[in-house]
Amino acid sequence: MSNAEWVARSRARVWNPCTQMKDHEWLPLVPIKKAEGVWLEDFEGKRYLDAVSSWWTNVFGHRHPHIVSSLKQQLDEIDHIMLGGFTHQPAVELAERLCTIAPPGLTRCFYADNGSSAVEVALKMSFHYWRNVGKPAKQKFIALSNGYHGETLGALAVGDTGLYRETYAPLLIQPIIVPSPDCYERRPGESWEDHTRRQFEHMEAALKKHAHEVSAVILEPLVQCAGGMRMYHPVYLTMLREACDRHGVHLIADEIAVGFGRTGKLFACEWAKITPDFLCLSKGLTGGTLPLAVTLTREEIYTAFYDEYRSGKAFLHSHSYTGNPLACRAALATLDLFADPTVLARNRQLAQMMWAGTDELRRHPYVAEVRQQGMILAIEMVKNARKREPYPSEERRGMRVYQYGLEHGVLLRPLGNVVYFMPPYVIDPEEIGLMCRIATEGIMEATSD
Known part of the structure; x- marks a missing residue:
């Protein structure tokens, strides 16, 4: 069949993402x-x-031949099994390897299906943690202007890209928005670091005022990707980690887009030598072959949910394809490639x-x-x-x-x-x-x- 025939069949039935479909009256699908x-x-x-x-x-x-070969081998053994009440080799090995290569102190992996879901897990887990430890007033989130964290309702709520958010505003929780350290906005002659330090004053003020009611700060380390690839200096991460510790607030690092080597190090947080309380990963995790996401967190946070069933502290969040064996195997093959120095x-x-x-x-x-x-x-x-x-x-x-x-x-x-x-x-x-x-x-x- 020709390109035109496939395009016609697609336009008759497929609703493409992030698209005004009428555009394809004059701009052919590829x-x-x-x-x-x-x-x-x-x-x-x-x-x-x-x-x-x-x-x-x-x-x-x-x-990539190594990833393809790994997937074929995995398909001969197991395609899918629910992770509720069960476990399997690829999920275990992947969690072990991720905790080894991630910033130090991240010891637990919670699997999801996509980047937005990984963010949802981190938001819910942070909120629920504070409830479990007797601080239920900590219900809000601080986010950066121009930030983007996905398009499910929770992830969309902590974003600040109007193009995606405005239509659904009535459905969303309202975060505390702090001006981004985006260095495109720096003064003439001002260095990236000086601008970034100056912009951190807004974050410090927000934490000082709202820490008693804030669960976590969420941001994309170093690059606000969907917000126009706006960038900032890593000193912001250093200052934010210290401030979150001082004010008793979690730090969520959304590395869905910037993780796995995009910024020049395996994880963007490495530029500041910091460990977030939650690290959200997806996209490059499987080398682009299958949907998979993971939220890594600290042992202290895991422990706050570990109790008798009657306590009601369990984290009752799930996806049907959580920790899918094929996706985990693709991720393991991708990490094999990153093992090459x-x-x-x-x-x-x-x-x-x-x-x-x-x-x-x-x-x-x-x-x-x-x-x-x-x-x-x-x-x-x-x-x-x-x-x-x-x-x-x-x-x-x-x-x-x-x-x-x-x-x-x-x-x-x-x-x-x-x-x-x-x-x-x-x-x-x-x-x-x-x-x-x-x-x-x-x-x-x-x-x-």
Whole structure:
């Protein structure tokens, strides 16, 4: 069948995520037949370089042979078993390995199905912990402006990206929103660290005022991904860990997007050498092959739920596919790949190539900033770079870059007017060159009028 036939069948029945479906009257869906490494291929043989790792998941590319082989072996043994009252080898081994490689002090793993669910687990677990230890007034959460933590109602509630949140506001709990340390907003001549330290004053004030009623602070360490790939200095994490300890408030690190090497270290929290009370992981956890998420926490928190049944302290949260054996096996295979010490070292080299490949854009009159944290690079298109005046959202400049990329064989899916790269780690220098060239050309065309 042709691309057009698959598109017609899809449009007749499939409701695509994060999409205004009417757009596809003029912007064709891209039907994919197969994928390998950094490449996607449609039903007519056209290839697309996956510069965004299919929503940031395929850290080692599509159909990595070690992950595929591990899944095939696992399928010969067990496909699925409920984790309520049962356990199995992949779930046990994965929890053991995660607790070994995670920031020190995280000793327990609670499995879920996706990133939003991992956040829901952390929110509920924090709230429930304080109730179990006799502090039921601690019911609120502190979150950062421009933050994003998923789209189930609990996760959406602690986000501050209006595009996703506003419609459902009547259904959501209301967090205490603190201004983000986003360094795009720093004063002229101000360093990232100085701006970040200054912005922490807002968090300190909120904790001082509300600690008695707050369960936890939640944030995305170093990069607010869905919020436009806005970035900040790791000193914020250092200061926040100390302040949460001092005020008796939990710290939830949402590393769903930034974990597993994206920031240059295995976990973003490592840049500040801190351990959160809850660490939420998903996306790259399985190398992008199957849905899986995990919330890691401390022994102290686990112990607060460990009691006789009649106490009512049990954490009664579950998903049908919690700890699915196939997904856990894929995660174990992914961790096998990370065990190679050259992976993160090579990523540092690739990151330097990405930075060099966007040199021309740092002098572009319609680019306010090119910023980078490890294997995440973002280019902020604006109407006036000197004044940092944004383009009106209705002009959809980013969409123009997306279209140009597809026409020229590169999948770029901008966030508004922010074009970004988050490629698989198996990308090679020639492919980085192609990715940077097409993005530059697309930005030139999108800003030409």
